[in-house]
Amino acid sequence: SYVLTQPPSVSVAPGQTARITCGGIHIGSKTVHWYQQKPGQAPVVVIYYDSDRPSGSPERFSGSNSGNTATLTLSGVEAGDEADYYCQLWDDSSAHWVFGGGTKLTVL
């Protein structure tokens, strides 16, 4: 089955840029979505279709996907961005949905 690999944690100072990666074989040929989950809450999609932002998602959030790595970039990080972030895709070869293991973003 397809595996998505995320770093367990990323730390960044307020106002800096955080990059959260999601690794997978030829992931650039697949469509990746990113979710933010704050404690006690359900996940919320913050980037879909690799790089599109749903309404309500801050303009500071952006996404890219190429080769074997998809990346969620948070520019000008704020304290309120502290959360767990998950990547996710549909693996057409197995016809299954897959989530990455999640990355805890800490704002220092």
Added chain:
Amino acid sequence: QVQLQESGPGLVKPPETLSLTCTVSGGSVSSGTYYWSWVRQPPGKGLEWIGCVSYSGSTTYNPSLKSRVSISADTSKNEFSLKLSSVTAADTAVYYCARVGGQPIGPFDPWGQGALVTVSS
């Protein structure tokens, strides 16, 4: 605006069957090209896709759970359900229902608020 709400027992004894229902409002489980899914999250851990039922009634399951899982939709009640048999403590988790939008490659959106199910005797 589509909203999803999970319901069901919060405590299940091993090795009984866990049963949850997701009620859909603001949309229909039988319309469009959506997939209605279940995702779970053990305490302190990440998200795990369990399975889904499509707008046409077809199902697909996570291979790691396939032997114990059944998902079905009731169009008359506009809801879909999860059954997980032979549960153990490892099945303790928050269970979310969610819609996959438009096509299989679409995002999980929206999500229900989640239902904590504890497996304990």
